[in-house]
Amino acid sequence: MFIRILLGGIVASLFAMVITLSIVNTGKTKDLDTRLAKATKQIKEQEETLQKLEEVVHAIAEKGKGSSHSSGAPHWEYEGEMGPENWGKQFPTCAAGKSQSPLNIVGPFEKSTTTLKADYKPGVLKVLNNGHTIQVNVPPGSTLKVGNESYELVQFHFHRPSEEQIDGKPMAMVTHMVHKSADGKLAVVGVLMRESAVQNRTLWSIWKNMPAKEGPEVEVASVSINPATLLPESLAHYAYEGSLTTPPCTEGVKFFIMKSPIGIQREMIDSFPFKLNARPVQPLNGRKISAS
Ligand SMILES: [Zn+2]
Known part of the structure; x- marks a missing residue:
């Protein structure tokens, strides 16, 4: 969960950066557009990283619970292939x-x-x-x-x-x-x-x-x-x-x-x-x- 808070913070600060850029560079619209596009791309990348980390955290949590379905522990059943x-x-x-x-x-x-x-x-x-x-x-x-x-x-x-x-x-x-x-x-x-x-x-x-x-x-x-x-x-x-x-x-x-x-x-x-x-x-x- 701390990873989520940390990355949430990064995402928030990037948003703040975009807002700051828009105030400082009101006269340089084209330059701003480029920077905005770059910042947006960075935010998207951070979000993807956050998503991946959340998946890892979730998998670890599942393993801790001992769930046979997501931990990779051997699975068995009463019928069929795993019977x-x-x-x-x-x-x-x-x-x-x-x-x-x-x-x-x-x-x-x-x-x-x-x-x-x-x-x-x-x-x-x-x-x-x-x-x-x-x-x-x-x-x-x-x-x-x-x-x-x-x-x-x-x-x-x-x-x-x-x-x-x-x-x-x-x-x-x-x-x-x-x-x-x-x-x-x-x-x-x-x-x-x-x-x-x-x-x-x-x-x-x-x-x-x-x-x-x-x-x-x-x-x-x-x-x-x-x-x-x-x-x-x-x-x-x-x-x-x-x-x-x-x-x-x-x-x-x-x-x-x-x-x-x-x-x-x-x-x-x-x-x-x-x-x-x-x-x-x-x-x-x-x-x-x-x-x-
Ligand atoms: Zn029994």
Whole structure:
């Protein structure tokens, strides 16, 4: 912005010069015309420079925001040229990884002995459309105990249809609750969502406030939500080792897919801004799925 002010100053002083010239050289019209033409040309050049500098400043600002469209960062989508089959070209782990998510969950299962205990707290709604999903950022203080290990709920987001399948079938949607431990390990709780006539008030609050277009986080000061209301009553689950389901598909992520789905109304499924934002199921590659 300081560049704009600086160049604005230069442009203004050139204008002042033109006015001064017109006062001093009233008798020398031809000479004045030449000088005026020259000054006008200089102003135009300065304006062009200003325009170019503004473009640079804008590009830097966009890069700072982390927008994938104007920063030159690798771009990916759910369909077409940039779709999941081609993610590996820019994000090698997506193609070469051997523990990728999501999975089709089918037996036989090992017995899961992991106990889950969620202690989520209410907080002000902070929601964004990141171009790939609707994400709710969670303030510090909501925790998940995985056995003796403690994780903090960082954010949750939605996929349509559900990325995970049960016996080869996806559900209408899924909520992924993303947790991080103090040493940076990730654990995702997946809550499958099936069509239901019953309204979930928390989902309703999110849907009412979610931005339809990609953009920065919106804080809705008047709305408080408790992520606990998006969990089923029972935390009985399927468990496996997996990866981020979006590029860069980083592995070492613990997945806990809840056996009980929660309900979501048809009109909400239909009004979700992403018609398809689910990665296809990935090969098991010898991994074991356990069930509690
Ligand atoms: Zn997800």
